[in-house]
Amino acid sequence: MPEPTRQSPTALGLDPRRASWKAWLLLAPLLVWLALFVLLPTILLIVTSFSNRDELGRVVYSFNWDNYRRCFDPTWLSIFWDSIVYALLATFICVLVGYPAAYTIGRASPANRRLLLTLVMVPFWTSFLIRTYAWISVLSQEGLVNSLLLSSHILPTPLSMMYTPFAIVLGLVYNYLPFMILPIYTSVEKLDNSLVEAAYDLGAGPLRAFSRVIIPLTRPGITAGALLVFVPAIAMYAITTLMGGGSNPTIGEVIQNQFTRARNQPFGAALGVLLMLLFLVCFFVLGRKKNSAHPV
Amino acid sequence: MKTIRPLILTLLALVLAACGKSGPASPPTATTPASAEPKKLSLFCWSEYVPQTIIDDFTKETGIKVSVENYSSNEEMLSKLLAGGGKYDLIQPSEYTIEALIKDGQLLPLDPGALTNLGNIAPEFRAMSFDLGNKYSVPYMAGFVGICVNTSKIKTPVQSFADVFVPANKGRIVVLDDAREIVSWALGSIKLGINDVTTENLALITPLLKKWLPLVKVYDSDSPKTSLKNGDVDIGVIWSGEAALLYAQDSKFAFILPDDGAHLFVDNMSIPKTASHPQNAHLFINYLLRADVSKRISDAFPYYNPNLAARQLLSTEQLANPASYPPAQKISVMQTFRDLGQLSATVDELVTQIKAKGK
Structure with a gap:
């Protein structure tokens, strides 16, 4: 091996300020990927959202605002609202449950840490659909929980848990919890212990040290986790269909239905575009909040 | 930037997890075939309809690898087929969808010479109006949509669709997640035919649907028996085969075919062009x-088998299941769905909207 480390970036053709063709070459796979799988589909989605459909449900390209006008019908707006509430609840519960877990993992000894992290990842080894079906047999009227409650005479009649908003939020929390734990964990791991000690030295109690030092220092992890949970949760349809039974529709379900059984791709596309705009707003708001908290 | 790092790390971890998972799932590459066609078949079929063991045995016998994708309504199949998302070799449309697909020139004419077992199909199923003489389609299974209680x-007697959708049953009902089906029950309950779909008639049944659908707890076309079996609902309008499975497990599950609105469906095998x-x-x-194969399909999914040779192999118990083989005079008066043309979009929209509102 020659000694490439000795060469200056300029000698390698890598100008530190201006990207050379080599840098572009390195970026090319990512750019192609982005163009093919992000930019192109988005353009297709937007074009479709202004189109019509024919008798069999094929897209007929044209330009009209009808699909968007239909989106603002109270029916769909209230479903949008419900989905936001489900996703917010799921995110909130994920923070409550995930933060202590991530904190414990981050403060554990390296050997334990590896074990605990593996345990967080274990559920990903099975398909989330299988795990969701498992919940059905746990929560149904003749399922595990109800049989236990009935046989131990805690309850006289079985609880109705499946196919309710409760089941939807539970399914979301269960499936997205690792997405919250892992980013918080990376923040906690980097947390400088001397800063916490300094807080104690300066007279802060545990509560104050936690709220004024630990939380702000691990906020990037919380923000990242919240985005990773909230964004997919709002558009999720598989879990919500299975656990919600279709009678508590979410916006993800409505969109999926438009592309399948309702055969109205243009309308589904219009709802999809609105959902995308909602995500953009989320990123914008969370990004701003973070900046104002850290005016560095 | 602080947000970005945990984000990237997490995504990396997930990608790694996903890679590890997808490894064993990818099928081994097929050996180069001698025949003209590669030994592959892409099957697009209803969920809970073609037993996996039968597909495996076909692969064992012929060496043809079958990839399977499922759908849970004709409309879903249509949109995926016409979007060209996947190149499907074999689809399972119901009668009215066959009609629409033929009209649009989407189906390949079948080669009768290659279908030597076609004689096993009962004569009445070889003379279906949507495809006389099986030019484009061969019946796979037939069945009914009725009430499972x-x-x-x-304890109250249930005889019609209107008896299902009563306030006392609120939150105890499962129905097929299928706009065309739901509309046909409402039409039947006001003594109209299942194919009498007009703008005026849809307006007539709209108030009825607005009363009915908020009572529903579960919409499920894939496996409506699950919520009934688990006790999450007590009554449902479901496929006869699903009701037959429930009845075979426990005879407390009765299957009722209302005189108004119950209908016969025929699911077929067709090849897209x-x-x-x-x-x-x-x-x-x-x-x-083949009789032995079709018999095994009936074992797994006890619908009304149009394959007479296979029906002879069934046990008396199977033939006595009231959901699989109801009285012949009931069947003879049943109608099948016809293609609705432009109005099918209106039906989809009407039901989607009411369903979304009903909570």
Whole structure:
């Protein structure tokens, strides 16, 4: 091996300020990927959202605002609202449950840490659909929980848990919890212990040290986790269909239905575009909040 | 930037987890075939309809690898087929969808020479109006849509669709997630035919649907028996085969075919004109038509089998299941769905909207 480390970036053709063709070459796979799988589909989605459909449900390209006008019908707006509430609840519960877990993992000894992290990842080894079906047999009227409650005479009649908003939020929390734990964990791991000690030295109690030092220092992890949970949760349809039974529709379900059984791709596309705009707003708001908290 | 790092790390971890998972799932590459067509077949079929063991045995017998994708309504199948998302070799449309697909020139004419077992199909199923003489389609299974009642929970007699959707049953009902079906029940309950779909008639049944759908707890076309079996609902309007499975497990599940609105459906095997392995598709159709194979389909999914040779192999118990083989005079008066043309979009929209509102 020659000694490439000795060469200056300029000698390698890598100008530190201006990207050379080599840098572009390195970026090319990512750019192609982005163009093919992000930019192109988005353009297709937007074009479709202004189109019509024919008798069999094929897209007929044209330009009209009808699909968007239909989106603002109270029916769909209230479903949008419900989905936001489900996703917010799921995110909130994920923070409550995930933060202590991530904190414990981050403060554990390296050997334990590896074990605990593996345990967080274990559920990903099975398909989330299988795990969701498992919940059905746990929560149904003749399922595990109800049989236990009935046989131990805690309850006289079985609880109705499946196919309710409760089941939807539970399914979301269960499936997205690792997405919250892992980013918080990376923040906690980097947390400088001397800063916490300094807080104690300066007279802060545990509560104050936690709220004024630990939380702000691990906020990037919380923000990242919240985005990773909230964004997919709002558009999720598989879990919500299975656990919600279709009678508590979410916006993800409505969109999926438009592309399948309702055969109205243009309308589904219009709802999809609105959902995308909602995500953009989320990123914008969370990004701003973070900046104002850290005016560095 | 602080947000970005945990984000990237997490995504990396997830990608790694995903890679590890997808490894064993990818099928081994097929050996180069001698015949003209690669030994592959892409099957697009209803969920809970074609037993996996039968597909495996077909692969063992012919060496043809079958990839399976499921759908839970004709409309879903249509949109995926016409979007060209996947190149399907074999589809399972119901009668009215066959009609629409033929009209649009989407189906490949079948080669009768390759379907040597077609004689097993009952004569009445070879003379269906949507495809006389089986030019484009061969019946796979038939069945009915009726009411399944858990008689240990619901004691009042149920005879019509209107009896299902009563306030006392609120939150105890499962129905098929299928706009065309739901509309046909409402039409039947006001003594109209299942094909009398006009703008005026849809307006007539709209108030009825607005009363009915908020009572529903579960919409499920894939496996409506699950919520009934688990006790989460006590009554449902479901496929006869699903009701037959419930009845075979526990006779407390009664199946009722209302005089108004119950209908016969025929699911068929057809080859889309875009198919890349039509020869293999013919082989598979002919295989499914074999009496012993069709009998095993009936074992797994006890619908009304149009294959007479297979029906002779069934046990008396199977033939006595009231959901699988109801009285002949009931069947003879039943109608089948016809293609609605432009109005099918209106039906989809009407039901989607009411369903979304009903909570």
